[in-house]
Amino acid sequence: MHLKQGSRRQVLNRVFAVPVELAMFLQKHQQCHANCFKNSEFILILVHLTDIFAALNHLNHKMQGGGFNIIEAEENLKAFQKKLPLWKR
Numbered sequence: 001m002h003l004k005q006g007s008r009r010q011v012l013n014r015v016f017a018v019p020v021e022l023a024m025f026l027q028k029h030q031q032c033h034a035n036c037f038k039n040s041e042f043i044l045i046l047v048h049l050t051d052i053f054a055a056l057n058h059l060n061h062k063m064q065g066g067g068f069n070i071i072e073a074e075e076n077l078k079a080f081q082k083k084l085p086l087w088k089r
Contacts, residue, residue: 020037022037023035023036023037023038048087051087052087055080055083059076059077059080062076063076063077
């Protein structure tokens with residue numbers, strides 16, 4: 001299944017907003033991932049991914065908007081690349 005970045009972020013935000021309800025739904029349907037939402041490490045990873053997708057979505061919107069030149073686009077990309085090491089575990 002292919003989702004655009006904005007859609008992925010929205011899905012992650014929704015999942016993060018209702019982890020208890022989602023866990024109950026998955027348990028009801030006997031899904032093997034139901035217990036993930038009881039795991040604090042999994043929740044932290046989920047928050048981490050939500051933040052990353054939010055930053056990617058922001059960069060994407062900046063790059064698609066008009067009114068800037070190639071130098072500004074390169075500066076945006078370089079600034080984003082400098083932030084990448086902050087997301088390493």
